[in-house]
Amino acid sequence: MVRRFNRGSKRFYDGGVFTGGVRKQSAHYSAKIFFNGGLTVRMGINYAASRAEYPLFLCEKHAGQAGKILKEDFMLTKKDLLGLHNTSAEEIIEILDRAEEMKALLRKNRKAEKILSGTALITLFYENSTRTRTSFELAGKYLGASEVNISASSSSVQKGETLIDTGRTLDAMKIDFIAIRHPLAGAPKLLSENVNASVVNAGDGMNEHPTQALLDMFSMREKFGGIAGLKVAILGDIKHSRVAKSNLFGLKKLGAEVYMYAPQTLMPMEIEKLGAHVCSSMEEAIEGAHCVMGLRIQLERQKGGLFPSLSEYSRFYGVKDSMLSLADKDAIIMHPGPVNRGIELTPSLIDGSSSVICEQVTNGLSVRMAILTLLKEYREKNL
Amino acid sequence: MKYVIKNGSVVFKDGVKKCDILVEDGRIARIAEDIQSDGDVLNAEGLHVFPGLIDMHVHLREPGFEGKEDIESGSKAAVAGGFTQVCCMPNTNPVNDNAVVTTYIKYRAEQVGLCKVHPIGSITKGEKGEELAEIGKMAAAGAVAISDDGRSVMDSKIMRLAMEYASGFNLRCLAHCEDENLADGGVVNEGLNSTITGLKGSIRAAEDIMIAREIALSESLGIPVHICHVSTYSGVELIRSAKARGVKVTAESCPHYFCLTDDVVTSFDTYTKVNPPIREERDRLAVIEGLKDGTLDCIVTDHAPHSKKDKQVEYSLAAFGISGIETSFALSYTKLVKECGFTLSQLARLMSAAPAAILGLDGGTVEEGGAADITIADLAAKYVIDGEKFISKGKNTPFNGREVYGKIAYTIVDGEIKYAAR
Numbered sequence: 001m002v003r004r005f006n007r008g009s010k011r012f013y014d015g016g017v018f019t020g021g022v023r024k025q026s027a028h029y030s031a032k033i034f035f036n037g038g039l040t041v042r043m044g045i046n047y048a049a050s051r052a053e054y055p056l057f058l059c060e061k062h063a064g065q066a067g068k069i070l071k072e073d074f075m076l077t078k079k080d081l082l083g084l085h086n087t088s089a090e091e092i093i094e095i096l097d098r099a100e101e102m103k104a105l106l107r108k109n110r111k112a113e114k115i116l117s118g119t120a121l122i123t124l125f126y127e128n129s130t131r132t133r134t135s136f137e138l139a140g141k142y143l144g145a146s147e148v149n150i151s152a153s154s155s156s157v158q159k160g161e162t163l164i165d166t167g168r169t170l171d172a173m174k175i176d177f178i179a180i181r182h183p184l185a186g187a188p189k190l191l192s193e194n195v196n197a198s199v200v201n202a203g204d205g206m207n208e209h210p211t212q213a214l215l216d217m218f219s220m221r222e223k224f225g226g227i228a229g230l231k232v233a234i235l236g237d238i239k240h241s242r243v244a245k246s247n248l249f250g251l252k253k254l255g256a257e258v259y260m261y262a263p264q265t266l267m268p269m270e271i272e273k274l275g276a277h278v279c280s281s282m283e284e285a286i287e288g289a290h291c292v293m294g295l296r297i298q299l300e301r302q303k304g305g306l307f308p309s310l311s312e313y314s315r316f317y318g319v320k321d322s323m324l325s326l327a328d329k330d331a332i333i334m335h336p337g338p339v340n341r342g343i344e345l346t347p348s349l350i351d352g353s354s355s356v357i358c359e360q361v362t363n364g365l366s367v368r369m370a371i372l373t374l375l376k377e378y379r380e381k382n383l
Numbered sequence: 384m385k386y387v388i389k390n391g392s393v394v395f396k397d398g399v400k401k402c403d404i405l406v407e408d409g410r411i412a413r414i415a416e417d418i419q420s421d422g423d424v425l426n427a428e429g430l431h432v433f434p435g436l437i438d439m440h441v442h443l444r445e446p447g448f449e450g451k452e453d454i455e456s457g458s459k460a461a462v463a464g465g466f467t468q469v470c471c472m473p474n475t476n477p478v479n480d481n482a483v484v485t486t487y488i489k490y491r492a493e494q495v496g497l498c499k500v501h502p503i504g505s506i507t508k509g510e511k512g513e514e515l516a517e518i519g520k521m522a523a524a525g526a527v528a529i530s531d532d533g534r535s536v537m538d539s540k541i542m543r544l545a546m547e548y549a550s551g552f553n554l555r556c557l558a559h560c561e562d563e564n565l566a567d568g569g570v571v572n573e574g575l576n577s578t579i580t581g582l583k584g585s586i587r588a589a590e591d592i593m594i595a596r597e598i599a600l601s602e603s604l605g606i607p608v609h610i611c612h613v614s615t616y617s618g619v620e621l622i623r624s625a626k627a628r629g630v631k632v633t634a635e636s637c638p639h640y641f642c643l644t645d646d647v648v649t650s651f652d653t654y655t656k657v658n659p660p661i662r663e664e665r666d667r668l669a670v671i672e673g674l675k676d677g678t679l680d681c682i683v684t685d686h687a688p689h690s691k692k693d694k695q696v697e698y699s700l701a702a703f704g705i706s707g708i709e710t711s712f713a714l715s716y717t718k719l720v721k722e723c724g725f726t727l728s729q730l731a732r733l734m735s736a737a738p739a740a741i742l743g744l745d746g747g748t749v750e751e752g753g754a755a756d757i758t759i760a761d762l763a764a765k766y767v768i769d770g771e772k773f774i775s776k777g778k779n780t781p782f783n784g785r786e787v788y789g790k791i792a793y794t795i796v797d798g799e800i801k802y803a804a805r
Contacts, residue, residue, distance in 0.1 A: 207581030
């Protein structure tokens, strides 16, 4: 059992094996936890002040290994953020912690920090997007990065310059970060292998959308204090949803349980092997859930024969007001947006007190600011 | 020309025996334990002598796609891989759907003069699945089979007519089995790994439905049919049960289906993209079992060379295919003989006698009076596959870095040494 207690301005954790303290480092809006075993962990002050999940996690993970130094400092281990499938729990927590610091900046309306000054960010979008793109742009601008947008229509994917050539061109312009959205799975990985810049996946086909999942997890942690033990219901077009996939990967790594419900035509094969509970009714998915996440249904799926009509979809697979009573009393309603009002979720759920849909947007900005900052630190140390 | 291949371990239908082989005028004149000759001697001490390998499913890309491969580079690669005869698929540009193209391929292959190249004509004009190609004229020009490889003939009536019509020229249909509506543009096997990667999956049933259709047509008509590159466990089972009730169906598979599982696609490496897709462990094991019990008659490569620009793109946009002709023997020997207990005679049947029998080609065995098509291999030689060293223009192999046994030492076609390892 891990206990946490205060001593003056410092906080100490006693995990039976590890004990340590938090020291404020004013220059970094962050802190280090020193464990007796020699393990040092950077983390956000806000986080350290609120919940003891991370030390708990570490103590449980490393119980009995006192004295063994694992890493001097937790940082991202790769130059790119391509997805959560290949991102460790430690890295995810690092990003969420840093995002708390960033949110504190936003709360104080301090948008002129120069953490990223001298760097350049390009948003390279081969698909339309409003919120993700704007979020990346502002994340860069608020922290002082130079910022440029490139819009490429999907048709130019098929002809004209190859993605590798585009990447090399951008690299030659000395770009530090590329946030890419692309209709084809794996495109950010291909780009990342051919550029020096750090590539952040802003959504690739049916593969991943890691920044969305991170902001979802951030929102959950903000509400419930931690991720481990949460029940998360994800409802709707799972098959085509990179958001659902990234959430599944990330949430499982941090110890949440993920329940999914969708028409069979919109449920990807063998997703239960990735740890998802595939439900046979919406009630089963929502019962006791802490988070109820709706996914956008795209009308073109109807033409593809995946469901007969929007009204039928809404009747059987839309979340109704009454269902919220099945969920945990503190349950939050989430949606990656844009929402089809009255289809995936009823308007009263979207606008109700349980909804964190707008807060998700603010959190998205915080998470992306955190990712760019962490990648910059990685680049300074490793490249 | 007259010489003796001395002291090699000769792989016969029913076992391996140390023998000498007298080659005279392009034929095998005599096989005996100790042949004295005043002519030249090819020392095969420590080496194994196989019947010349035959690959009945390759793509030589000429005419039309010479950037990927041409008949000369493909022939050089073939003899380096131990192949004395290859059959090339018709998806060239223009499609080999008429005698002019068939004749051109034969002419170019003779000019190159390395391995024997047998053109396969298309089933339908332009491989469009609509009207029959000029099957009779292509047969007269030297086509040994017909196929719309890369595509299924989706209209069952056209396929029926093609099988009936081609039987009059003693040509067999080689069926690429893929229900295009069901496959729906899938690029990898549909399953856990398509879910992980978000790459569009193609379900096993898309292949199995067409295998079942071809079997049904063959059974109803009493006309033989050959199933190309079987990749699913369920497809193997369909063929096994069809053969058990006497349907005249033959089938092939490829090294990538019995060496790899679709775990390789999670790397997004486009060299793993092939059609049908690499599937799962149960499929891989079923293909090996099928090759062992004769359900699958032969090993082919589906050699599909591509240029870098066709592969260095997003996975979904990359071309399908693996450059396989230079690795087929070593992969098959290493996986099947060394790891799975196949005999060398079984391997020789799968890679030589069986394709010869299916298509009615000369060769396929080492026997007196037969053509001196011989492949000599050093089975003890170990090496690491490196696609960049391929002779083929296509460097696209998913086997880079894999350690294999079995180097081709000599490839002999009609008595002439067409390839000798350095």
